[in-house]
Amino acid sequence: MSVEVVKKEEMHTLDRKHKLEDSQSELVDGHDSSSWQSNGKKKQVIVPICTPKIHYTPLKTGLCYDVRMRYHAKIFTSYFEYIDPHPEDPRRIYRIYKILAENGLIKDPTLIGADDIGDLMLKIPARAATDEEILQVHSKEHLDSIEKVSKMNREQLLKETESGDSVYFNNDSYFGAKLSCGGVIEACKAVVEGRVKNSIAVVRPPGHHAEPEAAGGFCLFSNVAVATQNILKNYPESVRRILILDWDIHHGNGTQKAFYEDDRVLYISIHRYEGGKYYPGTIHGRYDQVGESKGAGFNCNITWPVAEVGDSEYMLAFEEVVMPMAREFRPDFVIISSGFDAAEGDTIGRCHVSPSCYGHMTHMLKSLARGNMCVALEGGYSLDAIAKSALSVAKILIGEPPDELPDPKKTPKIEAVEMINKVIRIQSKHWNCFKYKNGNAGYKFNEEITESLISRTFPLQKAIREEQLRQLAKNYGFITLPLNEIEVPEDTILCSPDIFQEKTIIILVHDTPEIWAAGDTITGLIDPSTSIIVDSTLDFLKWAVDRKYGVIDVNVPQSLYEQDNYSAMITAQEILLNLWDNFIKFLPSIAKVAFIGVGDAYSGIVHLLGHRDTRTLVKSSVSFVGRKPLKPLVPLVDESLSDWYFKNSLVFTDKNHPCWVDNENKKPRKKFGRVLRCESDGLSSNMQERFEEGTDFILDSFEEWSDSD
Amino acid sequence: MSVEVVKKEEMHTLDRKHKLEDSQSELVDGHDSSSWQSNGKKKQVIVPICTPKIHYTPLKTGLCYDVRMRYHAKIFTSYFEYIDPHPEDPRRIYRIYKILAENGLIKDPTLIGADDIGDLMLKIPARAATDEEILQVHSKEHLDSIEKVSKMNREQLLKETESGDSVYFNNDSYFGAKLSCGGVIEACKAVVEGRVKNSIAVVRPPGHHAEPEAAGGFCLFSNVAVATQNILKNYPESVRRILILDWDIHHGNGTQKAFYEDDRVLYISIHRYEGGKYYPGTIHGRYDQVGESKGAGFNCNITWPVAEVGDSEYMLAFEEVVMPMAREFRPDFVIISSGFDAAEGDTIGRCHVSPSCYGHMTHMLKSLARGNMCVALEGGYSLDAIAKSALSVAKILIGEPPDELPDPKKTPKIEAVEMINKVIRIQSKHWNCFKYKNGNAGYKFNEEITESLISRTFPLQKAIREEQLRQLAKNYGFITLPLNEIEVPEDTILCSPDIFQEKTIIILVHDTPEIWAAGDTITGLIDPSTSIIVDSTLDFLKWAVDRKYGVIDVNVPQSLYEQDNYSAMITAQEILLNLWDNFIKFLPSIAKVAFIGVGDAYSGIVHLLGHRDTRTLVKSSVSFVGRKPLKPLVPLVDESLSDWYFKNSLVFTDKNHPCWVDNENKKPRKKFGRVLRCESDGLSSNMQERFEEGTDFILDSFEEWSDSD
Structure with missing residues (x-):
C-alpha cells in the first residue's frame, strides 16, 4: 500500500484565513532578512x-509547629514503658522540626519554635481550635469526653486510657488535641488566604481515626476533617471542593465518616x-466503600x-488512580x-515507601488546585523515618524537584496490582477517567447481562468440555461415566474404555482448562479465533494412556450456569467421595x-484422603494448585493419615502463591502435604516444569520406574 | 468470618529492639509532660x-534567545507568500520572547534580547555551533551542503529550496542554523554546570527532522541530537543517560536516527x-520501532x-507510558x-493540547533527573498558540504549579487508547514497569506459545461452533451442509432440515460469536466458568424459524489454526460464491x-451481490458490521447493481465506527449501501438495538408484514 505524504508546509494552507489575520495584525521585522535590511523600517x-x-513561586511555605503539642504523652506505669515508649511519641514532631533546621529549611538554632524561621518557610502559629470549630465535625458528647481528661487525677487518666480504643490521656491531652486541630486549621487558612504558597502542619496528636462520636487509634479530634469543614464554610467562593489524600498506612475512618455523604x-x-x-479493621476501610x-x-x-508494599505500588496507585481521579474532581484545595x-x-x-517516593507523590499532588496544598501530619512511628520523609515532602513544598526513586526497576506486587484494578473497576461507575483503564476488561460481563441477553448466551465451559470429550473419544476411545446423586453436567467424568479391567488407575481431577486469549483492551471482548484452550492435564493423561494405565478424568466446573450458591470446591469433594464409594472401590x-x-x-482429593482410609489402593497424590488456596488434610478416620499424606503427596504451587509471600524461607505446615514452589509463573508453566518430577513420584509410589531410569 | 484486629499500639512491639535504640540515643524533653515539668532538666x-x-529553588531559569535567528527566512517570490507566509516564520521565536516579557518573566522593554532580563530568568547567549560539534551528528557532506547556501545568489537559493524536502534557504540560513544549534547546546550546558536550574532555548530553525545526512521538515541541523552528543561527551561523569521527550506533533526522525542504536x-x-x-510518513515513526x-x-x-487528540490522550500517554518508562531509565538529564x-x-x-496540559507535562518531567531539564523549541505554527504554550512551560520551569486542565472530564479517543496499549505491549519486553499494565492482557498468548504447548492446545473457535451445532440440531433439527472445493471446517454451514422445500430463505453470514469474559488482569488468562458466549445471531435465527423460513447459517472462522495466510474476508467471499453457484441457485x-x-x-455478501446478478431471488440484505471495515459493492455484472444495493440494503455500524470519526455529519458513500449509525456501543448491543428495524426491512422486501403491523 502506498500512502501519499503531504509536504509539511502544504498542510497549513488548509486554513489560510487564520494565517492572514495573524499576518496583517503584526508584520514585524526580521521576517525576511533581505527585505528587513533594505527597508530598514522597524x-x-x-x-x-x-x-x-x-x-506561587515568590511565596514561602507555611510551617506550623508548637512545642506545647509535646505535653500530651502517655503516663509511664512501668520501666518497660520508659525504655520502649508508646509509638505515638512526643518526639515525633520535634524530630521533624529538627531535621528541617539541620537542612537549613528553617532557622531556629535552639529549636524552641521561633517566630522568624528564615527565608524559605513562614511560621504559622498554632492555636487551640474553638469548640464551635470542633463541633462542625464532632458531637458535643465527644468534645466533653475529651475535655474532662484535663481535670482527672492519675488513676482516672489511666482508667480512661485503658478503656479507650488505642488512645491514651494525660492532663494536657485536651489542650494538645485542640492545638493540633487548630494548627491544621491555621495551616490551611494561610494557604487559602495567600499568605503562603503551601504549608505543612507538624502536629500531634494525629486526627484521622477520630470519628465524630469517638476517639481512637491515637487520635482525639479529627484535625483534617475539622479543617476541611472550616475552609468550606469560611471560603465558600474560593474553595468549593477539597481533596483529602490520606497516605497514612491506616485507614482514616474518622475522616471518611465525616464526608461519606458529601460531594x-x-x-x-x-x-x-x-x-x-x-x-482499624472495619469494613468501612474496604475498597468497595465508595461513598453514599x-x-x-x-x-x-x-x-x-x-x-511490605513500597514505592512501585504507591507510584502505580498514584498514576493509575489518584491523579486521574483527582484531576477530574478539580479540587480547589x-x-x-x-x-x-x-x-x-x-x-x-511494615512497608517500604522511600523518602523520595513521598517527594514524588507530593510533587504530583502539587499539580492540582494550582498548588494550594496543606500537609498535615498523622501517624508514623519510626522517628528517623518520619523525619526523613517529612524533610523530603517539605523540600517539594518549597520548590525542589523530587530525588530519584532508589529502585525504579522494581515491579509492584501482584496483589497490589490486582487491588488497584479492582478499585478502578468499582470507581469507573463514577469517574470518566477510568473508562478505558486496566481492570475494565471484562466490565461488560459483570455489568450488562440483561434478561434479553440470556436467550442468546451459553456458557463457555460447556463448549470446552464437549470438545475435550470429542477429542478423547476420538483418540483414546474414552467414554462418559455417569454419576448418581450429584447434579453436575453429564460429561463431568470421562474414563478410558476398559476401566473395569484395569489394575492401575490414574485419576485426574481438574478445573476447566485455561484459555489464553487476547482480549480487546477497550471492550473486554475475546476474539475466539485467536484464542486457544490450554489443557495442561492432557500431557499427564497421554502419559498414563501410554503406560497402559486406566484413566478417570474428572472435570469440576468452577461455576454452574443455573446455580448461584455453587461452590467448585464443595462439588469436587462431593464428586470424589461419591466416585470412591460407589465406583472405584x-x-x-x-x-x-x-x-x-x-x-x-x-x-x-485432599478431602477424600482425609475422610476415607484409601491407603490400600492409593499410592500417591500429585497436585498443581497454581495460586489457588492450599487445602489441609483433616484426618477424620485415623490420625496417622496426616503423616501418610505428607509422605505420599506432592503439592506444587506457583512461584507467586501467597503462601510464600513474606515467608520466603518458611515451609507451609505438614498438614498441607509436601508443598513445593515452582520457579515458573502460571499453572500451565508449573505443570510443564514439574511434569517429570510429578510422574516419577507416581512411578516410585507404584514401585515402577520411568523409561529413562 | 470474624477477624481479629490487633490494637494499634500492640503491633509495634514486634520490633522492640529498634525502638530501644531510638529511645536510648535521644531521650529529649517533652516526652511526658509530668516528668518533664518535674525534673526540669533539659x-x-x-x-x-x-x-x-x-x-534547585534558588537558581534562575535559563533562557536562550537571539534576534539573529530571525534572519533565516523564506524568500518571497509572490504576493501570496507575503500575505500567507511560510509557517516556519521568523516571528515564532519573537512572539514567545514577547509573551514572556508581557508576563513579567523577563525584563526587556524593547525586546531586543537584553543581557540582564531580571530576577527570574538568566540570559544564555547563543553562539554558532562549531563544525566539530555539528559533525558529532551530521556528515561532512551535509554540513557543507548547508554552508554553501550562505554564498548563493537568489536563483540558486530558490532552486535549492525547491529541491529540498520541506526546507527553504536564504543567505542567513547557515548562520541561523548554527546559532540555533549552538543555542540549544549552551542552554543544556548551563543546566548541567549548575548555572541555572533548568532552561528554555527559544530557537529556530528547528532540528528534529534533520537526519545525519539530510535536512528536512524545516530543519537544517539536528539541534537536540547535537546538544545531546555534546553533553554526553563533555560531562561523562555527571550525565550518563539523557531522556529526549519529543512532543512535537511530527515524528523526530532525525533525533531518532542519531540514537537508534544507543542505550x-x-x-x-x-x-x-x-x-x-x-x-514525515516513514515507517521509522511507527510504534514498533523500538531501537536496535x-x-x-x-x-x-x-x-x-x-x-484531533488533546489533553486527555497526552495525559494518559504520560501517566501510562512516558513517566514509568522514564523513571525506570533514570536519566541524568x-x-x-x-x-x-x-x-x-x-x-x-490539528490537535487540541491546551497550554495548561503543556504545563502538566513539564511538571511531570521535572520530577526526573533532579529537575535537570532543557526545553528546546521545535515546530509549532500558530503564533498565538506557541506563545501561550511556551509561557505555560516557562512558568513551570520557574517554579509555578500548572493550571487546571480546561476539560479534565473528557475521555481519550478509543484509537489513542488502543495505540497506548500497543506501545505498552511492545515496550514491555524491555521495561519492567509495563509488566502488569493494560494491554498486557493476552501477553502470554502472543509471546509464549512453544512447541511443547501445541500438543495440549486446541482452538476455542472450534469448540464454540460445535456447541452451536449441538444446540441448533437439538432445538431445530439443523443439519450440516457440506461444501465442495473450499477447505473450511465441516460444520461451517448449517441449515434447517427442509431446506429443499423452502420458498423463503434467510442466509445468516457471521463471524464466530463474541465471548464476554473476565480476564485475569495479571496473567491475561480467561476463566471459562465465568465467561459466556454471546451469539447475537441467534435472535435473528429464531425469528426466521418462527416465521417458517428456511435458514442457512454460515459461520466464517476469523482464523484457521493451521493456515498462516488465511483471510476471513476472502474466505467469506469464496464460501458465498460457492454456496450460491453450487447450491442456492x-x-x-x-x-x-x-x-x-x-x-x-x-x-x-457484498462480494456476491456485486459478482452475480442475484436480483431475481435476493430481496434484501441487512448487515451489522460493528467497528469492522465497510465494504463497497463493486458492480461487476451490471452498473445498476449499485443503485439496487443502496435501495435494498441496510448496513448498521457501531456508534464508534471509524467512518463517523471526524465526519459527524457526513454519510459514507452510496457504494457502501445504506449505512446507519447505531446509538449503542458493541456489536451485540447494535444487533439488539436494531433487531426490529432490520427484520421489518426484510419483511418489507418480501412484501410481508410483521405481526405487530
Missing part, C-alpha cells in the same frame, strides 16, 4: 516592565487492609491486601493526611491408584 | 544555622502517524492514529524537543432470499 514594540504574573470532599485513602485484619447518596463516588479506598507509617523502617506499617481388578489434582478441584 | 540541642541544603539516550516521541500518511542492537528498547514512538504544533489552534497539527422451491451479515463475514 515597528518599535515596547513591553513595559511589569510585576511577574506568577502567584464537596473527595477522600482517597491508601492503606493496608488485609481482609480487615489490619487496624450525594457522596457516592467521592470516597476511594486503595487497600493493600498485604504488607488539597490536604494530605500525611502519616509516615508506610515509610521504610516503620515497624507498625468396586472395580474388580483395581490394585493401585494415583491422583493428579489441578486447581481448585484438587481439594476434592 | 538537654539543650543546638542546630547551627546553615545554608539551605536545596540545590545512553532514551528517545520518546508522541506524534501523529496515521498509517504513515502524516509527515544496544539501543533496543531505548526508542519509543507513541503514534496517534487520528488527528532531560531534553524536551518542544514543538508546539499539537497545541489547540495549530492548523498543521438450484434449490427447487426457492423464491425469496434475504441476507443477514454480521462482522467481517458480511463482506462475503
Whole structure:
C-alpha cells in the first residue's frame, strides 16, 4: 500500500484565513532578512516592565509547629514503658522540626519554635481550635469526653486510657488535641488566604481515626476533617471542593465518616487492609466503600491486601488512580493526611515507601488546585523515618524537584496490582477517567447481562468440555461415566474404555482448562479465533494412556450456569467421595491408584484422603494448585493419615502463591502435604516444569520406574 | 468470618529492639509532660544555622534567545507568500520572547534580547555551533551542503529550496542554523554546570527532522541530537543517560536516527502517524520501532492514529507510558524537543493540547533527573498558540504549579487508547514497569506459545461452533451442509432440515460469536466458568424459524489454526460464491432470499451481490458490521447493481465506527449501501438495538408484514 505524504508546509494552507489575520495584525521585522535590511523600517514594540504574573513561586511555605503539642504523652506505669515508649511519641514532631533546621529549611538554632524561621518557610502559629470549630465535625458528647481528661487525677487518666480504643490521656491531652486541630486549621487558612504558597502542619496528636462520636487509634479530634469543614464554610467562593489524600498506612475512618455523604470532599485513602485484619479493621476501610447518596463516588479506598508494599505500588496507585481521579474532581484545595507509617523502617506499617517516593507523590499532588496544598501530619512511628520523609515532602513544598526513586526497576506486587484494578473497576461507575483503564476488561460481563441477553448466551465451559470429550473419544476411545446423586453436567467424568479391567488407575481431577486469549483492551471482548484452550492435564493423561494405565478424568466446573450458591470446591469433594464409594472401590481388578489434582478441584482429593482410609489402593497424590488456596488434610478416620499424606503427596504451587509471600524461607505446615514452589509463573508453566518430577513420584509410589531410569 | 484486629499500639512491639535504640540515643524533653515539668532538666540541642541544603529553588531559569535567528527566512517570490507566509516564520521565536516579557518573566522593554532580563530568568547567549560539534551528528557532506547556501545568489537559493524536502534557504540560513544549534547546546550546558536550574532555548530553525545526512521538515541541523552528543561527551561523569521527550506533533526522525542504536539516550516521541500518511510518513515513526542492537528498547514512538487528540490522550500517554518508562531509565538529564504544533489552534497539527496540559507535562518531567531539564523549541505554527504554550512551560520551569486542565472530564479517543496499549505491549519486553499494565492482557498468548504447548492446545473457535451445532440440531433439527472445493471446517454451514422445500430463505453470514469474559488482569488468562458466549445471531435465527423460513447459517472462522495466510474476508467471499453457484441457485422451491451479515463475514455478501446478478431471488440484505471495515459493492455484472444495493440494503455500524470519526455529519458513500449509525456501543448491543428495524426491512422486501403491523 502506498500512502501519499503531504509536504509539511502544504498542510497549513488548509486554513489560510487564520494565517492572514495573524499576518496583517503584526508584520514585524526580521521576517525576511533581505527585505528587513533594505527597508530598514522597524515597528518599535515596547513591553513595559511589569510585576511577574506568577502567584506561587515568590511565596514561602507555611510551617506550623508548637512545642506545647509535646505535653500530651502517655503516663509511664512501668520501666518497660520508659525504655520502649508508646509509638505515638512526643518526639515525633520535634524530630521533624529538627531535621528541617539541620537542612537549613528553617532557622531556629535552639529549636524552641521561633517566630522568624528564615527565608524559605513562614511560621504559622498554632492555636487551640474553638469548640464551635470542633463541633462542625464532632458531637458535643465527644468534645466533653475529651475535655474532662484535663481535670482527672492519675488513676482516672489511666482508667480512661485503658478503656479507650488505642488512645491514651494525660492532663494536657485536651489542650494538645485542640492545638493540633487548630494548627491544621491555621495551616490551611494561610494557604487559602495567600499568605503562603503551601504549608505543612507538624502536629500531634494525629486526627484521622477520630470519628465524630469517638476517639481512637491515637487520635482525639479529627484535625483534617475539622479543617476541611472550616475552609468550606469560611471560603465558600474560593474553595468549593477539597481533596483529602490520606497516605497514612491506616485507614482514616474518622475522616471518611465525616464526608461519606458529601460531594464537596473527595477522600482517597491508601492503606493496608488485609481482609480487615489490619487496624482499624472495619469494613468501612474496604475498597468497595465508595461513598453514599450525594457522596457516592467521592470516597476511594486503595487497600493493600498485604504488607511490605513500597514505592512501585504507591507510584502505580498514584498514576493509575489518584491523579486521574483527582484531576477530574478539580479540587480547589488539597490536604494530605500525611502519616509516615508506610515509610521504610516503620515497624507498625511494615512497608517500604522511600523518602523520595513521598517527594514524588507530593510533587504530583502539587499539580492540582494550582498548588494550594496543606500537609498535615498523622501517624508514623519510626522517628528517623518520619523525619526523613517529612524533610523530603517539605523540600517539594518549597520548590525542589523530587530525588530519584532508589529502585525504579522494581515491579509492584501482584496483589497490589490486582487491588488497584479492582478499585478502578468499582470507581469507573463514577469517574470518566477510568473508562478505558486496566481492570475494565471484562466490565461488560459483570455489568450488562440483561434478561434479553440470556436467550442468546451459553456458557463457555460447556463448549470446552464437549470438545475435550470429542477429542478423547476420538483418540483414546474414552467414554462418559455417569454419576448418581450429584447434579453436575453429564460429561463431568470421562474414563478410558476398559476401566473395569484395569489394575492401575490414574485419576485426574481438574478445573476447566485455561484459555489464553487476547482480549480487546477497550471492550473486554475475546476474539475466539485467536484464542486457544490450554489443557495442561492432557500431557499427564497421554502419559498414563501410554503406560497402559486406566484413566478417570474428572472435570469440576468452577461455576454452574443455573446455580448461584455453587461452590467448585464443595462439588469436587462431593464428586470424589461419591466416585470412591460407589465406583472405584468396586472395580474388580483395581490394585493401585494415583491422583493428579489441578486447581481448585484438587481439594476434592485432599478431602477424600482425609475422610476415607484409601491407603490400600492409593499410592500417591500429585497436585498443581497454581495460586489457588492450599487445602489441609483433616484426618477424620485415623490420625496417622496426616503423616501418610505428607509422605505420599506432592503439592506444587506457583512461584507467586501467597503462601510464600513474606515467608520466603518458611515451609507451609505438614498438614498441607509436601508443598513445593515452582520457579515458573502460571499453572500451565508449573505443570510443564514439574511434569517429570510429578510422574516419577507416581512411578516410585507404584514401585515402577520411568523409561529413562 | 470474624477477624481479629490487633490494637494499634500492640503491633509495634514486634520490633522492640529498634525502638530501644531510638529511645536510648535521644531521650529529649517533652516526652511526658509530668516528668518533664518535674525534673526540669533539659538537654539543650543546638542546630547551627546553615545554608539551605536545596540545590534547585534558588537558581534562575535559563533562557536562550537571539534576534539573529530571525534572519533565516523564506524568500518571497509572490504576493501570496507575503500575505500567507511560510509557517516556519521568523516571528515564532519573537512572539514567545514577547509573551514572556508581557508576563513579567523577563525584563526587556524593547525586546531586543537584553543581557540582564531580571530576577527570574538568566540570559544564555547563543553562539554558532562549531563544525566539530555539528559533525558529532551530521556528515561532512551535509554540513557543507548547508554552508554553501550562505554564498548563493537568489536563483540558486530558490532552486535549492525547491529541491529540498520541506526546507527553504536564504543567505542567513547557515548562520541561523548554527546559532540555533549552538543555542540549544549552551542552554543544556548551563543546566548541567549548575548555572541555572533548568532552561528554555527559544530557537529556530528547528532540528528534529534533520537526519545525519539530510535536512528536512524545516530543519537544517539536528539541534537536540547535537546538544545531546555534546553533553554526553563533555560531562561523562555527571550525565550518563539523557531522556529526549519529543512532543512535537511530527515524528523526530532525525533525533531518532542519531540514537537508534544507543542505550545512553532514551528517545520518546508522541506524534501523529496515521498509517504513515502524516509527515514525515516513514515507517521509522511507527510504534514498533523500538531501537536496535544496544539501543533496543531505548526508542519509543507513541503514534496517534487520528488527528484531533488533546489533553486527555497526552495525559494518559504520560501517566501510562512516558513517566514509568522514564523513571525506570533514570536519566541524568532531560531534553524536551518542544514543538508546539499539537497545541489547540495549530492548523498543521490539528490537535487540541491546551497550554495548561503543556504545563502538566513539564511538571511531570521535572520530577526526573533532579529537575535537570532543557526545553528546546521545535515546530509549532500558530503564533498565538506557541506563545501561550511556551509561557505555560516557562512558568513551570520557574517554579509555578500548572493550571487546571480546561476539560479534565473528557475521555481519550478509543484509537489513542488502543495505540497506548500497543506501545505498552511492545515496550514491555524491555521495561519492567509495563509488566502488569493494560494491554498486557493476552501477553502470554502472543509471546509464549512453544512447541511443547501445541500438543495440549486446541482452538476455542472450534469448540464454540460445535456447541452451536449441538444446540441448533437439538432445538431445530439443523443439519450440516457440506461444501465442495473450499477447505473450511465441516460444520461451517448449517441449515434447517427442509431446506429443499423452502420458498423463503434467510442466509445468516457471521463471524464466530463474541465471548464476554473476565480476564485475569495479571496473567491475561480467561476463566471459562465465568465467561459466556454471546451469539447475537441467534435472535435473528429464531425469528426466521418462527416465521417458517428456511435458514442457512454460515459461520466464517476469523482464523484457521493451521493456515498462516488465511483471510476471513476472502474466505467469506469464496464460501458465498460457492454456496450460491453450487447450491442456492438450484434449490427447487426457492423464491425469496434475504441476507443477514454480521462482522467481517458480511463482506462475503457484498462480494456476491456485486459478482452475480442475484436480483431475481435476493430481496434484501441487512448487515451489522460493528467497528469492522465497510465494504463497497463493486458492480461487476451490471452498473445498476449499485443503485439496487443502496435501495435494498441496510448496513448498521457501531456508534464508534471509524467512518463517523471526524465526519459527524457526513454519510459514507452510496457504494457502501445504506449505512446507519447505531446509538449503542458493541456489536451485540447494535444487533439488539436494531433487531426490529432490520427484520421489518426484510419483511418489507418480501412484501410481508410483521405481526405487530
